[in-house]
Every structure is written in structure tokens, then in C-alpha cells.
Amino acid sequence: MLDEFETLFIQHFNDNARSLAYYLEKMQGYTASKKALAMPQDEVISEVKKSNLRGRGGAGFPTGMKWGFIPKNSTKPKYLVCNADESEPGTFKDRDIMRYTPHLLIDGMVIGAHAIGANTGYIYIRGEYTREAKLLQVAIDEAYSKGYLGKNIQGSKFDFDLTVHRGAGAYICGEETGLLNSLEGKRGEPRVKPPFPAQSGAFGGPTIVNNVETLAGIPYIINRGGEWFSKLGKIEKSGGTRLFCVSGHVKKPGVYELPAGSVTLRQLVYGTCGGILGDKKLKAVIPGGSSAPVLTADEIDVIVDIEPLMKIGTMLGSAGIIVVSEDYCIVKLIRRITRFYEHESCGQCTPCREGCRWMEDILDRIERGKGREQDLALLLEVADNMSGKTLCALGDAAAGPVISFVKKFRADFEAHIRGAKCPNV
Amino acid sequence: MSKCIIDGREVEFTPGQNLIEVAKKAGIDIPFFCYHPGLSVVAQCRMCAVEIEKMPKLQTACSTVAAEGMVVKTKSPRTAQNQKAVMEFLLINHPLDCPICDKSGECDLQDNSYRHGDLYSRYTEERRTYLDLDMGPVIQKNMNRCIHCTRCIRFGDEIAGIREMVALQRGNNTQISTVDGRALETDYAGNYADICPTGSLTVKDFRFKKRVWFLKKTSTVCEGCSRGCNMEIHQDANVIYRCIPRENMQINKYWLCDEGRFNFQYVNDENRVVAPMVNHSVSDWGLSIDQAKKVLMGKKIAVLVGSDLTQEEGSHLLEFLPKHFPGSPIFHFGTPGLNTAEKDGDADRILKRKSKTSNLHGLEKLGFQGFDKMPKEINAVLVIRGGRAILPDLKGLVAVGLGVFMAPQVEEFSVILPGTSFAEKDGTIVNYEGQAQRIRRAILPPGQCKGLSEVLMMWVNSKSSSGAA
Numbered sequence: 001m002l003d004e005f006e007t008l009f010i011q012h013f014n015d016n017a018r019s020l021a022y023y024l025e026k027m028q029g030y031t032a033s034k035k036a037l038a039m040p041q042d043e044v045i046s047e048v049k050k051s052n053l054r055g056r057g058g059a060g061f062p063t064g065m066k067w068g069f070i071p072k073n074s075t076k077p078k079y080l081v082c083n084a085d086e087s088e089p090g091t092f093k094d095r096d097i098m099r100y101t102p103h104l105l106i107d108g109m110v111i112g113a114h115a116i117g118a119n120t121g122y123i124y125i126r127g128e129y130t131r132e133a134k135l136l137q138v139a140i141d142e143a144y145s146k147g148y149l150g151k152n153i154q155g156s157k158f159d160f161d162l163t164v165h166r167g168a169g170a171y172i173c174g175e176e177t178g179l180l181n182s183l184e185g186k187r188g189e190p191r192v193k194p195p196f197p198a199q200s201g202a203f204g205g206p207t208i209v210n211n212v213e214t215l216a217g218i219p220y221i222i223n224r225g226g227e228w229f230s231k232l233g234k235i236e237k238s239g240g241t242r243l244f245c246v247s248g249h250v251k252k253p254g255v256y257e258l259p260a261g262s263v264t265l266r267q268l269v270y271g272t273c274g275g276i277l278g279d280k281k282l283k284a285v286i287p288g289g290s291s292a293p294v295l296t297a298d299e300i301d302v303i304v305d306i307e308p309l310m311k312i313g314t315m316l317g318s319a320g321i322i323v324v325s326e327d328y329c330i331v332k333l334i335r336r337i338t339r340f341y342e343h344e345s346c347g348q349c350t351p352c353r354e355g356c357r358w359m360e361d362i363l364d365r366i367e368r369g370k371g372r373e374q375d376l377a378l379l380l381e382v383a384d385n386m387s388g389k390t391l392c393a394l395g396d397a398a399a400g401p402v403i404s405f406v407k408k409f410r411a412d413f414e415a416h417i418r419g420a421k422c423p424n425v
Numbered sequence: 426m427s428k429c430i431i432d433g434r435e436v437e438f439t440p441g442q443n444l445i446e447v448a449k450k451a452g453i454d455i456p457f458f459c460y461h462p463g464l465s466v467v468a469q470c471r472m473c474a475v476e477i478e479k480m481p482k483l484q485t486a487c488s489t490v491a492a493e494g495m496v497v498k499t500k501s502p503r504t505a506q507n508q509k510a511v512m513e514f515l516l517i518n519h520p521l522d523c524p525i526c527d528k529s530g531e532c533d534l535q536d537n538s539y540r541h542g543d544l545y546s547r548y549t550e551e552r553r554t555y556l557d558l559d560m561g562p563v564i565q566k567n568m569n570r571c572i573h574c575t576r577c578i579r580f581g582d583e584i585a586g587i588r589e590m591v592a593l594q595r596g597n598n599t600q601i602s603t604v605d606g607r608a609l610e611t612d613y614a615g616n617y618a619d620i621c622p623t624g625s626l627t628v629k630d631f632r633f634k635k636r637v638w639f640l641k642k643t644s645t646v647c648e649g650c651s652r653g654c655n656m657e658i659h660q661d662a663n664v665i666y667r668c669i670p671r672e673n674m675q676i677n678k679y680w681l682c683d684e685g686r687f688n689f690q691y692v693n694d695e696n697r698v699v700a701p702m703v704n705h706s707v708s709d710w711g712l713s714i715d716q717a718k719k720v721l722m723g724k725k726i727a728v729l730v731g732s733d734l735t736q737e738e739g740s741h742l743l744e745f746l747p748k749h750f751p752g753s754p755i756f757h758f759g760t761p762g763l764n765t766a767e768k769d770g771d772a773d774r775i776l777k778r779k780s781k782t783s784n785l786h787g788l789e790k791l792g793f794q795g796f797d798k799m800p801k802e803i804n805a806v807l808v809i810r811g812g813r814a815i816l817p818d819l820k821g822l823v824a825v826g827l828g829v830f831m832a833p834q835v836e837e838f839s840v841i842l843p844g845t846s847f848a849e850k851d852g853t854i855v856n857y858e859g860q861a862q863r864i865r866r867a868i869l870p871p872g873q874c875k876g877l878s879e880v881l882m883m884w885v886n887s888k889s890s891s892g893a894a
Contacts, residue, residue, distance in 0.1 A: 187592065192488045342597060346596065347573065347599030348575070349469045350469070350511050350573070351471055351510065353514075353573065354515070354517055354597070355514060357596075358514075361550045385506075385507075385510035389482075389483060389510070390471070
């Protein structure tokens, strides 16, 4: 089943692929943007709509529909921003795209910019990706020198300038409005929505923010057609292939590319990734980056895609799959995850600023064996008081895992409280 | 007119209004902390979240614009649960030091805690604490009480035009502070305390002086410049403790400058002359008036009228002066270098005007003329002022003063007849736009100070003949 398909990205993940020469020769380089620039904007958008490409950053929003939200007759300049912040723990796919196939991303951005009528683009890359930022800059310079970027791209009279903007290490700058604030030189804090970026985004202009993998898929859609791309997906309403980042206690962790909706979580963990390290038993899987609610070992016979996972109360998110084996303390894990969100809370809205620290304190107490019986109920209530009530999704990202961990692994928490220590040590 | 339904009631609204304002108009209070009608909307405190039909999540009322047919529930169990949760979150790190906090009694946090919070705390961890740096002479900071509403940051940025308050650090450690811990620079710093929903920023001058529930409030108008900002005087036992701005969307919106806010201090000043003075020593009213008439007798007199007097006082003088000081020129004075209303203008881009007196424009309408320089033949002056107009150089002429004077000024006057300040009288003042506004008496005049009309009456009825006549 998995042998007979051609990967879009992974086959090019080698150090030779990042040059313009390779891109032109082996990947039909910049033919897609040439083709798209000759198409009317609406046609490009409808091709992307046909492709069933859904945002690869986490929310899974249909890309074509998002592009369609850009107001046609805006007097303000429009912007296309590539979200390369990749800050969700457990996610490391965009890094490979930028490292190995930067031109694919640039090609996709030219097409996207044309589709929404933007003449300025930014790649907002996370601060830690120093090497990737440099490689992107090299690729951008190459593209400028050959007329694939800049004024009058490939003779089409379309101008597009692309800038790499490095972040300074805040998780929340992966949230699109936080990203835009950071891009504008402000504090990296999410904005109130509405207005959504498509109405008023970067510098007040209509703005589309797309993930790296999303934009890198665009050239294939233009060259081979939306329908072809859509058919790559093996599940309704989800086209193309997906990059899965598998980490944790598996024998073969790494980035895997599979047709969307083609495997179950069990096949991915035990088949593709070779099973659990040391042939231990599986304890839990976090399927979509650390903010996704956890799944137990019994829940992994589920197709790894947006809607099947949503149906069982979790999410595919950025497809960062974290596998946990039986000998890892689940309380320690959720305390560490909560510590991350506590550290990354921007501090502007009340439930997140106060709630994250409170949850961390309670979890810390439980892990150290100092928990009280009533702490679990309190923990769930604090998490519930945050869920869906914060300004941005970080509150949910922090509360969701806590709720799912306590509900699904309650016995582990109780063992810590009653035994006054971690039973694993 | 568009309509929506709030708590089962049909409420009219103008398109673009947010739910807090729409509900308020209908008498429904939605609690909030970070929202302020004069500042941008950030939806950070989450206190105003309400249930709206057809929306899965609670929506913040401050950032939600009312729409035709929208069904809003501000008192549903879900809304109430969120309010309780937000109160709990805000209070877990709040010191709850209301007994020693100046904000207590007029504190949004305290009020909403009583209305929407829980009686008990479930928090057992150590509370977060901060070290505070001095913020200059106007504002006292107590970061431990802060609930991070960012109103102060937005006020500085959007109203005062200076980005001096900022958020430092992130997340739970977020600290609201001045840039580099510097002293506040704006002339509008007092507003920081007004808009602070807790006792995190309080006015140093008012600190520990009075519990706010003892204060009696009088709506009046500031006499600090020709804008005529609306404000309240707060007093207890005939002592003014503070002035705070009063909303007037046409004139000052919600704000007041520090100069206007602290202008009242001279009213209770221990240096104020509160008994009639003759030759620099205390006298009584009858003798003082006689003496005043005596020193002015036979002199070439000019009458200087402070443009801090009210229209009523001005009218009285226009009746009184021609009869009792016939032929004497009459001038108004108030701001050095600004002797006509024409020269008045904005002193900054916010509220302040160049004319440092309240009624320059009104007195000119009554026909008073500006004081430029003393005519040559003059050898005596009668000065009539409130407490605000700045005295011109009297060049050692024989002088009689009527109104508010301070001890150091006594040297210049042969006779002083103590009068009333803006806080001790009723009257009308006219601002630079021609807007007539009422000032109201907040306290009784101190000592033997008397209102102008009473003094004029005594002058008329006194036995000795009038000064010049």
C-alpha cells in the first residue's frame, strides 16, 4: 500500500537538492510559478480549492478557502507570510523542507502571492533555525539573481519581494496574530480576532499566513492539477501527502511522508517506525504536537488524519506524533508539557497567565508525592476554566492535554498521591 | 434602529457599538477590567465574556459588536461560571490588602469580587510578588496588586502620547512598569491612577489621607485653563482631598491633566490669607474696608480683575466699579504674556490651553479688556482675583487686594480682603469654545473669607466714603 507512491518532499531530502540547479533540473523548478502567473488569480485559487489542501500548521483550514477571504479591492498593500516558526513541540518537518528544498517553498510563495495579489512576502522563521534561515537566504538570493523573485518575475510583470524574518524564540509567535505582531516589531502577543488577518493583518493590510509545508505543496498543485493532488489523499476532504514527525520511544523516529489518511496510528507506530523502543509496551501517543489531547494504547486504531482524530477528541495538529512507552512516568510527562506552556504563555489574558502556572504548581506537587486527594478535581476545574475562554488557542493547548491525561491516566495520578511518591522510581 | 436581545430584553443599538455599551444603555452591567471606553479594545481580562446564541464559545462583550437579532445572555450559568473563574484567577496572586489600600471602596477588583467571585480561595501556593521602583512624584506603584489589564500602557500610548508604561517579562512573570524603571514623564499621570482597576497605581498626594467612602463629591469644572475640563471635588469636613475627572465627551472625555488635578492644593494651603490684613497684620472686616478706602482715596486707580472670576462676579463688578471707581480703567489679567483671548491656543495636543485661567473668554465677552501695561498716571491698584490668575508686577504701587492671596504676596498689598476660591463658590465660566459651564461650591470658605458680592455690599454700606468718589 505504501510502496507505490511518489513522495513530494522526502525523495528530495538530501544536501544536493537545495541548489537552484537541482530544483530546475529535477523538480520542474519555477515552471509552476510561471504557469500560475499566466493564470487569472481566481483560477489559481480554485485549483487550490480543488486540491483539498488543508493547512499543515495545525488548524487544518482549507488553504484555497483561506486565500479566497482576501478582499478583492483593498486599498492597502497585501501580504503573504510564511509561518516557519514551527514551535509546536514534537514538530520538525518544516525544518527539513527549508533545509533541503527551499526553492519549492519560494516557488509556492510566488504562486500564493500572485493568487492573493500580494507584492510583499515574509518568511517568519523561528530563531533557533539559524542554519535554515541562512540556507533560505541563499536560495532567495539565487532566485532573485535569476528573476524568479523581485521585479517582473519571469516576464509576467508581477513583482514579489521576499524577506526572511527571524523570530526570537517565543512559541506564541507561531500563532498567526502573535507572529504578525512580532513581525511588526511589537511584543509577540496574539491579537483579538476579529479582525482576522485576511481583513487586517501585517501592518494593517490584508494578510495570508500559511505554513511552510502548505506553501511547498502549491507548485505540485499548479503543475499537476488540483485534482491529482486531491487524489493523493486517501480520505475525504484531505488532499496530498502529509509529513509526520514521529518522536519519542520508537525504534525509528523521524520525518515520514505518507498519503493523507492512508494509515492508522498503529500502522505508523508499529509498521513505519518499527515499534516501541526495547519492545516495551505502548503507554500513550500524543498525535499532533504537545498541545493535542493524549491517546491511550487502546485508541491507536484510528486513521491519522484531521477528521478521524477530531472524532475521538484529539487532533492531528502539526502531525507531531510523540510516542510514550510504558516505563515513562505519565505524570512527569504532563508536568513537563505544562511547564512548557507556562513558560510560553504570553501573559496578556487572565486565564492563561494565571492558570498555566497554577496547573504546573499542582502537577509539580503531585509528581513530588505532595499531592492531595482534592488536587485532581481542582486541576480539572482550573483546566476547564481555561478551555475555550482564553484570548488565543494557547489556553486550550495547555488545558487540553492536562484534562486528557488526568481523565485517561487517573490511576497513575492517584498512585502518586496515595503512595506519596512516583511509583516508577 | 437595530435591535438585539440581551437577557431576554429587546435593546436598541447604533451599529458599531460593542455589547458592553449596548447593555449599559439598557441598564445591564457586564463586568470588565481591561475595557475602557476611551482606550482601544484588547479583550485580555476575559471578565466580560458572555454567552451568545449560535456561538459555541463565550464571547468577550468588549470586542463583540452588537448585531441585528443577536441573542446575548449576561447572567447565564456559563457566563457566571466564567466570571467566577476569572475572579479566582485574578485573586490568586492578589495580596488582598484592601484594609490598607487606597483604592478600597472604589476598586473594580473588589466590587466585582463581591458580586461575582467566590468567598473562598483554593490557592495554597505562594503568591507572586514584585519589587517596585519609584515612578516619580505623582504615582505610587504596587505591582503586587496589578491584574495586568494594560489600561495604563494603552493610556500612555493612545492618550498621553508617550509610551512610558510597558509590559516586561512574559507569562506569569509579566510585570507592568515604566521603561527602564524611569519616573513618569507625562503631565497626565494622575489618570493612570483613575483608570487602574485595582490599587496598583495610586496618587501619591492622596495616599493614606482618607478612606474614599468618607468623601463627599461635588461636580464642578476645573479652573486650571480655558478648556474647562469637567471634574469632581472630593472633600470631607471642609477639606478637599482630591479632584478627579468627570466624563464629558465634548470637552475632556475621561481625562484631566495633573496641573488641573492638583490645582486645588492652594485652597487648603496653610499660607492662604484667611483673615483681612491691614499693613501686613490681621485686622477685622470693618476696619480693613475703611482702611482700603483710605489708602485709595484721591489716587489714580486702576482695577485689575483676575480672569479666574466667574461671569456672575464679572457682572457684579461691571455694575459696582463704574459707580464707586468712576473713571478708573478696568483690566483683566491671568496669564503673563497672554492678554487677550485671541492669543489663547492649545498648549499641548491633549487638553491643556495656553490661558491658565478658566474664564478669560467669558470676561472678554462681558467687555473686560486685557492688561497690557500700566497707564502712566496710575499710582494705585485694586486687584480682584480668585486663586488662579497670576499677578502682574505691581511695581510697588499702592495696592488693595480682594480675593485669594498667599502669605508671600502680603508684602505687596496695603490691605487684603480675603475672598473665595473656585471650590467655595457657585457660578458660571465660559471656556475657549464659548461653552458656559457651572462651577459648584464644594466647601465653605475658610476663616473669614467672604464671597465677592458680600464684600462689595460691605464696601457700599461702610460708613466712610468710597475710595475714589
